[in-house]
Amino acid sequence: MEDLTLSISQYEDQLSVVKQALQATQEIGERESLLALQSELQELINLTRESLDVQNNREDDRNPGNDATNTNGLDDEYALFMKEMAETGAYEENKDSQDKPENSGQNESTDSNSDIEDELSSLLGMKCAVYHTHTWGGKPSLHNAMVSSVVPRQDDDQFNDLQVKVLFTHPTHAEMLPCPFYLNGDCKFSDDQCRYSHGAVVKLSDLKEAIEPNYNSVKIGSRILLKLKPPDDEDMSTAKKSTEKYHLWHIAIVKGVDIEKKSCVVKLEHGVKTGEKRKTMSDEHHVMFEEIFPLSIDGDEDTDSDDSLSDTEYPESKTMRVDCDNKALIIEKSLQNNAPAMGGWERYTRGMGSKIMLSMGYVPGTGLGAASDGRLQPVEARSVQPGRSLDHCMELSEKNAGKDPLKVEQKLKKLQKREEERNKRAYEREKEREKRNVFNFLNNTLGDKPEKTEQLITATSVEIKQSTSKDLNIEKFKLEEDCRKIENEILKLQSTLPKYPQGTSGHRSISIQIAEKNKDLNLMRNKEKQIVKEQKQRKDTQKMTVF
Template identity: 25%
Template sequence: MDNLKEQLAEIRGLLQIDPDNADLTNLAVDLETLIALQDQRLADPDNATRRHDPGAELGSTGSSAFEDNTIDLTQNPNEFDLKEGGKCCIPFIVASATYFLPAMVLRLDRESEEATVLILTPLTRESRPCDWFLDGRCNADICGRSHGITMSLEHLLPTEVLNQGSIKEGAKVLARYRDGIYYRASVVAMDGPDGPFWVNYEGYGDEKTKLNADQLVPISGLGVEDDLENSGENGSEEEFESDEWTSDTYEDDDDNEDGPSEETRVTFHYGDGEAMGTWEAHTKGIGGKLLAKMGYRIGKGLGKEGEGRLRPIEAEVLPAGKGLGVVAERLQRKRKRPREPGEAKGRHKRKHKGNRDAKSGQEPGQQTPPADVFDFLNTSLNQKSTKSSAYISKPEPPTRAKPPDRHKLHVDLINVETKVSQLVTALSRAKEALARNKGDPKIAASYRVKIHELEGTLRSVQQSEAAIQRRLNTEKQKKNMINF
């Protein structure tokens, strides 16, 4: 109640700045009506009864679609008795509007003035009642559906607020869809005063759906007209096409036995009856759900004008490491020559090259005469030795000395350089200490001895560093000499 009064005060302050704003004026009237109804209900706390002012309107928006949503209980007085298991009406905020929805009281706490209710006409996926919870079988810590919401008792309203009798041809209603969620729709025809009714979901063309009276709820609330105008201009982004998608395992939310939080699977079919995306049977079906949520229409292409692709791109598996432009047929290796009949599969046997030239493979007598002096010298030097020289043992090449490990030399050089740096630092500190203690002969003498030792050690380490550096330079020069 305090929140409503604060909101009313803010709106009145805005009206003082802009008194010609019709939206603020209508919203202020709605809030005043709601506060008056709350005051009347709280006037008799023993029976928790509530009597309504004649001609009071909830969710009045100034249009003919909501003129019948008035609550006049002067002729038919009803007491609003709150009890567990009973029905009531609660405010539910969606976007910038507050809708009045029927709900069932699960728990009632008079001391804390709170109640846990379950929405019977959910507008979102999160507010859908969990069937397994109602049966006492849902033990899931995180369930995709609602186990009830807790709110203050002052926010609960009687079901007469909805005025179910106002449903007629041309009225704006909330209509139940196959997924159990209620979407905005318009009543386009009636088969009788009590139904069934033919409705047209907003944003989905002229398609009609036949529903019973218990599947429709009159639209009533605060700021619902602005929400309806915005939805009429921009179209609905959350509604599904009623006759353009089917569910593999879906008949109704009430008969769904797949699990407490099991989502329905959405599949599409082409015009010839062929199923689209058959691979989704092995997945969670998120692709079909996204297509349906984005308003995909069967038989129409993708894009705003429906001129895009009709069928999905088939995936082509290529060999690993190859680009997308590689043709699989070109990847097969072809033999350089056809295999002769009777030829064994495998490696070719090596042929004896005893009497053939090492370079040309021709017989010695078939060699062409050298073209110049250099060819003559090369031919003479490359000729094989005679058979008698084959038995002459060749001297073994001398064993080369193992070159020093350059990596080890670099490591030693780094260690020596680190030690030099440490000695230089220690020597500098010792000289500073000697300068501070010149007045004390004993301390000064000890520091002089320490400085002498550090200087000797430093000279020795620097000599080792120079020796390692010379070895590295020598190895580098040798490497440069043999590289051309």
């Protein structure tokens, strides 16, 4: 013990020296090493103190043990004395008194178990709130319930292992409705096979405080739980399929409130069928406050509790209330986000999708969802190679991280590039064929150039509409090449024009050539615009047809 105490004092001295060094040091690297040393010394001091406490407890346990051995020795001598007295007949041995010391340990454990059972039995009838998950799935929802029984515990059970059975006080579905035959001990079905509930088994540590109804929050538009009134001639002694709607609580919306009379007019969210004629009951009901149970209110600023009785709302995923701080945080996220602009398809819809999202409160630049942290980019489609394993496809994706060959978009880009190269080669072949044509050579050499150029370039809208998409692509490529050549020729002529004085024949000839080239260029550009317009119209028609 003295060694441990001395070690603790030494460690504390070292810790104080490290703290002084931290105050005097400004370099980042040295401060990090000193902080690590400080945390290690603090942890070492804590471990040493724990060891010291353990030794102190052991010594405390040894002293009562000595007294107990002395007491046990006196008891043994007393028992031996009484046994000898019984043998001589001076004292009649009491068998019960002999058995009592032997069973004292068992009695102590039995007493402790009985105390725990008594404490658990005091929970019977206690109101509480538990989470319930419906049989069809979904997220758990909070419901009021009552403890009906305690699941028998085992000897080695801890507190977290203790379980109880609860019955729901406001059942909204048949699976939550308590089985009347089970309560009377006459149910022939097991817990899993019965249509109704034999009690939900929950851990004792999962029980929450019962949610009290807040009638002050009832207003028009509030959601409540309502129990329907059965007809006078209906037998309501036991729950059955035809009458279970009168035992369940249904969700309704408040349409009118009378504060003075403490009554309200409510309308069921879902129509309830009556029995024989299958007619829908009246959706609106006039009820008193005592006959309803208010559900949570999303917009109530005075409500501080996050837990609320509702079969449609989940505390884990409730929409957070956006206040000034949250708005500032969202704006900061949008400024820090370097993701590409969302929705490249907006150019086809004139931005209607973005306008609708902005009217719903979306902040540009942030993610989707209530917390503005959802993904913006769609999941990229991937085309797996046939006959190849998934491992092989994953290796290809990892090798070509920038240009993944499995992405459908990459394949479409490759096909588009291949089509452009094919069109370019076709144009060059056709151009070479035209050069070798004798008649074209004679027309270009001997014919009237302005009229010939005008005849070649001018194309009516009927001819463009009758051409195929492939021909339009080729013609567009030709026009782009010809426009580029004419522009180069115009630049050369304009650079040559200043060499000749104004009024000379050379100046007039070059000016006429420049005017003709500009005229040809305008005709080509007009034709190119017509082709682009026709291509766009065809694409839009195709997209509308697919949609």
